[in-house]
Amino acid sequence: MFENHSKSVFNIDPKSIPFNLKKTYFCSLNKTEMLQLQTIREKKDEIITALKKRNIDASSLVNGVLELDEKRRATQTRLDNTLAESNKLSKEIGMLFKSGKAQEANQLKEKTGTLKETSKTLGEELGSISEALQSLLYQIPNAPHESVPAGNTEEDNEEIFKEGDVPELATDALPHWELAKKYDIIDFELGVKITGAGFPVYKGKGARLQRALISYFLDKNAEAGYTEMQVPHLVNEASGYGTGQLPDKEGQMYHVTADDLYLIPTAEVPVTNLLRDEILAESDFPIQYTAYTPCFRREAGSYGAHVRGLNRLHQFDKVEIVRVEHPDKSYEALDAMVEHVKGILRDLKLPYRILRLCGGDLGFTSALTYDFEVFSTAQDRWLEISSVSNFETYQANRLKLRYKDENGKSQLAHTLNGSSLALPRVLAGILENYQTAEGIKIPEVLVPYCGFDIID
RNA sequence: GGAGGAAUGGCAGAGUGGUCGAAUGCGGCAGUCUUGAAAACUGUUGAGGGUCACACCUCCGGGGGUUCGAAUCCCUCUUCCUCCGCCA
Structure with missing residues (x-):
C-alpha cells in the first residue's frame, strides 16, 4: 500500500518562485x-x-x-x-x-x-x-506558490509522498482513547473537571512518554542545527500581527483581556517574533530555532465526529522548527525541513504521507505548505501531525524582518516554520499502531528517553 | 505594592528651545602603508517615505500637548535601574 514516490517532488527551481522581491516599501x-x-x-x-x-x-x-x-x-x-x-x-x-x-x-x-x-x-x-x-x-492573503494545486477543500490536496508500513493489528484493536483508559495513561474526564473538554490529563507512563517525545524531538532538531529556545507562552498584540494570526485568526486564540495578551496557538508566534524589527547580515543566514511549547486553540466551531480523544484539543504540546532564510535559499530550506521531519517519522516507524496543500486549504499567510499525516490504524484515518510552510516575505514584511544585501540595501527575509512534531496525534499514532496483546510497545528510539519499553 | 532615577544611531555616550538627524569614542565598511597581518592614518557608516535622479519629508521609548520652532518644556503610557516591602 505504501510505496516510495520520487524524491524529486521537493526539488523546486528557485527561479520559479513568484514575487521574489527586489525592493522594500x-x-x-x-x-x-x-x-x-x-x-x-x-x-x-x-x-x-x-x-x-x-x-x-x-x-x-x-x-x-x-x-x-x-x-x-x-x-x-x-x-x-x-x-x-x-x-x-x-x-x-x-x-x-x-x-x-x-x-x-x-x-x-x-x-x-x-x-x-x-x-x-x-x-x-x-x-x-x-x-x-x-x-x-491586511485582508489580502499571501500569494500561493506556483506549485500549489488549485482546489477548494482538503479533498483537493495533492499527495506527493507516502512511506512506512501499516502494522497488522488484531481484529479487536482499539482506538487510542480506549487504550488510554485501558492502561490509565490519559484521563479526559479529569481534564474536564479541572478545566473543560479538550484539556486532557496525562498520567504515569502516558506523561512520561509525552515528555520522552518532546526530548527526543528537541534532540533531533538540535542535531540538525536548530538552536533550542524557551519562549513566553503569552504574546502581545504586535506579535500576533507580526506572524499573521491577527487580525485573521482573532477568534481562534485565547485572549487574556485583563492584560491584553494572547495565549500562543503555536510556538511560531513567539519564536518568529524574536526577530521582529531586526536587520540581519547575510552571513547570519540560515537562522534555525526550535522550541517546545504548549499550544492553545479555541477551536471555535469545530465539533463533530472527528474530535474524539487526542484528535482535537484546546491545549496540546508541540515542538516547532523555525527558519529565517535568504530569499534565494528559502525553498531549499523548505525541502530540508521536509526531509528532517521525514527522518523523525522514519525513526518512529510510523506510516505517513505528505500532502501539498491546495489553494483552498492553504493558510492565510503561507505561500506553500506541506502537511504530514500519520496513518492511525485503529481509527482507519489520517491524522495531521506536521505542517511545514514557506511564508516567503509575507511575515517578514509585517515583522520588518530584513537583511542587508550585498549592495547594503535592506531586503525582506523569508520565514519558514514547521512542526517537528505535534505531540497528541503522534502519541495517538504510537498508541494505536504499536498496540499488541501484551501492551503498547515503545518505539525503539524512545526507549532510552522513556526508561521502559512497554505500557501494560 | 511604595519612593526615587533613567530611556538618544550597532554599542557607549554628549546634547535642556533655533543651522541637531544629532558631538565624541568604540565597532563596521573602504582606502593608504605592509610580503601578509596588526598598529597608525584617511574617508565612510541609522531607518523609512518621496523622486528617473535630486530636492524635500518623517523618526532621539510610545501617544498627546505648548511654541513660529521640541531630542530639549508639559501631560500620559510603557520599559529599565536603585532602595524598601512581599514572594516562587
Missing part, C-alpha cells in the same frame, strides 16, 4: 503591511491570478489598495511641501531673533498660521487614508 506611518505594496504595484495581475487559486477574486481589493496608495502618496507630497515651507519659515524666524530683528520675526510668525492649519488637516487626511489602506492590505 513601507508606508510613511511606519506600520506594517502584508503583501508588499511595491509588489502589488508592480505585479498586480500576477497577484490577482495567483490568488484565484485560493478561490478568491482579489481584483477589487487590489484595485482599492492601488487607488488608496496613489491617494496616500499625493497627500503625503502635499503635506511634505507644507511642512517644508513652515520649516523654512521657522528657520528664518530663528535667524531674525538671533540677529535682534524681533519685529520682522513677529511679522513672519503671522504667516505660519495657515500653514499650520493646512498641515494639520493634511496630516489627519493622511492618517485616515493610511489606516484604510492598512486594513485593506
Whole structure:
C-alpha cells in the first residue's frame, strides 16, 4: 500500500518562485503591511491570478489598495511641501531673533498660521487614508506558490509522498482513547473537571512518554542545527500581527483581556517574533530555532465526529522548527525541513504521507505548505501531525524582518516554520499502531528517553 | 505594592528651545602603508517615505500637548535601574 514516490517532488527551481522581491516599501506611518505594496504595484495581475487559486477574486481589493496608495502618496507630497515651507519659515524666524530683528520675526510668525492649519488637516487626511489602506492590505492573503494545486477543500490536496508500513493489528484493536483508559495513561474526564473538554490529563507512563517525545524531538532538531529556545507562552498584540494570526485568526486564540495578551496557538508566534524589527547580515543566514511549547486553540466551531480523544484539543504540546532564510535559499530550506521531519517519522516507524496543500486549504499567510499525516490504524484515518510552510516575505514584511544585501540595501527575509512534531496525534499514532496483546510497545528510539519499553 | 532615577544611531555616550538627524569614542565598511597581518592614518557608516535622479519629508521609548520652532518644556503610557516591602 505504501510505496516510495520520487524524491524529486521537493526539488523546486528557485527561479520559479513568484514575487521574489527586489525592493522594500513601507508606508510613511511606519506600520506594517502584508503583501508588499511595491509588489502589488508592480505585479498586480500576477497577484490577482495567483490568488484565484485560493478561490478568491482579489481584483477589487487590489484595485482599492492601488487607488488608496496613489491617494496616500499625493497627500503625503502635499503635506511634505507644507511642512517644508513652515520649516523654512521657522528657520528664518530663528535667524531674525538671533540677529535682534524681533519685529520682522513677529511679522513672519503671522504667516505660519495657515500653514499650520493646512498641515494639520493634511496630516489627519493622511492618517485616515493610511489606516484604510492598512486594513485593506491586511485582508489580502499571501500569494500561493506556483506549485500549489488549485482546489477548494482538503479533498483537493495533492499527495506527493507516502512511506512506512501499516502494522497488522488484531481484529479487536482499539482506538487510542480506549487504550488510554485501558492502561490509565490519559484521563479526559479529569481534564474536564479541572478545566473543560479538550484539556486532557496525562498520567504515569502516558506523561512520561509525552515528555520522552518532546526530548527526543528537541534532540533531533538540535542535531540538525536548530538552536533550542524557551519562549513566553503569552504574546502581545504586535506579535500576533507580526506572524499573521491577527487580525485573521482573532477568534481562534485565547485572549487574556485583563492584560491584553494572547495565549500562543503555536510556538511560531513567539519564536518568529524574536526577530521582529531586526536587520540581519547575510552571513547570519540560515537562522534555525526550535522550541517546545504548549499550544492553545479555541477551536471555535469545530465539533463533530472527528474530535474524539487526542484528535482535537484546546491545549496540546508541540515542538516547532523555525527558519529565517535568504530569499534565494528559502525553498531549499523548505525541502530540508521536509526531509528532517521525514527522518523523525522514519525513526518512529510510523506510516505517513505528505500532502501539498491546495489553494483552498492553504493558510492565510503561507505561500506553500506541506502537511504530514500519520496513518492511525485503529481509527482507519489520517491524522495531521506536521505542517511545514514557506511564508516567503509575507511575515517578514509585517515583522520588518530584513537583511542587508550585498549592495547594503535592506531586503525582506523569508520565514519558514514547521512542526517537528505535534505531540497528541503522534502519541495517538504510537498508541494505536504499536498496540499488541501484551501492551503498547515503545518505539525503539524512545526507549532510552522513556526508561521502559512497554505500557501494560 | 511604595519612593526615587533613567530611556538618544550597532554599542557607549554628549546634547535642556533655533543651522541637531544629532558631538565624541568604540565597532563596521573602504582606502593608504605592509610580503601578509596588526598598529597608525584617511574617508565612510541609522531607518523609512518621496523622486528617473535630486530636492524635500518623517523618526532621539510610545501617544498627546505648548511654541513660529521640541531630542530639549508639559501631560500620559510603557520599559529599565536603585532602595524598601512581599514572594516562587
